[in-house]
Amino acid sequence: MSDQAAIRLSVVVPVKNEAGNIAPLVAEIATSCASLSPFEIVYVDDGSTDATPTALAELRSRHPELRVLRHRESCGQSAAVRTGVLAARGELVATLDGDGQNDPAFIPALAAALAAAGPGAGLAQGQRVGRKDGRLKMIQSRIANGVRGRILKDSTRDTGCGLKVFRRAVYLRLPYFDALHRFMPALVAREGFSVVHADVVDRPRFTGRSNYGLFDRLWVGILDLAGVWWLIRRRRRVPQVELVVPAGQVAPGGQVAPAGQVTPAGTE
Known part of the structure; x- marks a missing residue:
């Protein structure tokens, strides 16, 4: 699987201090993506201080499709996703959170939705139903998604869902900044590609507590929201080359x- 052309799909998983969640999630990804072979699983360890590196090292002998990259210090979820996408060898990339809340069983359906939409589609965005987050976080997320949707008009109910399948070449055209992963529908549309949506069922994390997720709060992401709005306003027409x-x-x-x-x- 050293030849990039042979890889159909790269599954990128950013993790920070998720040692207890790695083995069950890798096993689920391997099972769920069997129909999409050949595929690879790219874990990006974002400066974990627990046993995450050990857990990943132990799994590599059982899962040859697993590749591991590591940040020496934590740089955030968007940076970890970007590291994984840059290293990915597939033309299609799937992302999901490393805590087990995103069920990889939905990856084939998202990939199929993207393929059915044709080459003009750049992203298949999962939208969670049956959210398992705490009540306060859900209220904050609902407010932030509502404000974002009214300002950016990205026709997406839930941009914070980590389950996505997209064309790697489209992602590499997007401007990079912290929290990019939460604005992908609007930025993909800015590049002239369509976005398709599919409901995915949320579930509780396997173990531990959240290490990411604070950036869905409106008052944290307000500057990013303003920046994305500015980027969209500045691009008036996508060149048809x-x-x-x-x-x-x-x-x-x-x-x-x-x-x-x-x-x-x-x-x-």
Whole structure:
């Protein structure tokens, strides 16, 4: 599985101090994604101070599809996701939280929804039902999602859901900043791609307590929200790039091009 072209899907999981959750979640991912083989699982250890590195090392002999990267110090969830995507070898990337609340059984359905929407779709976004978070966090999240939706008009009920499947090439076009993962629908649309949605069932975390998740609070993310709004306002039109084929040269499909013929860029 060293050849990038052979990998259909990369499952990126950011973790921080989730030692007790790693083994059961890796096993679930391996089972759930069997139909999408060949795939890889990319764990990014975001500066854990517990037994997370040991747990990951022990699993690698049983799961050859598992790759592990580590931040020397914690840089946050968005940074961990980006590290994983940059290292990913698949054209499609799935992400999910490392605490077990996101069920990887929904990954094939999200991948299928993205494929069915065609090459113009860049992201399949999960939207949680049956939330298992505490009441206060759910209220904060509902307010933040409501304000974000009214300002960005991203047609997404729940951008905080970690379950996503997207095209790696589309992600790499997005501007990077902390909390990027919470604004992906709006930013993917900004690049001219559509977003599809699918309900996913939330569940309690396996063990431990949350190490991420504070950035869904409105008063923490207000500057990010303003920044994303500005980015969207500044991009008025997405360029539709075409390749100009000189007269007499062979165009894609084997036909000799007449003077001035253009074809979509990247089709050669």
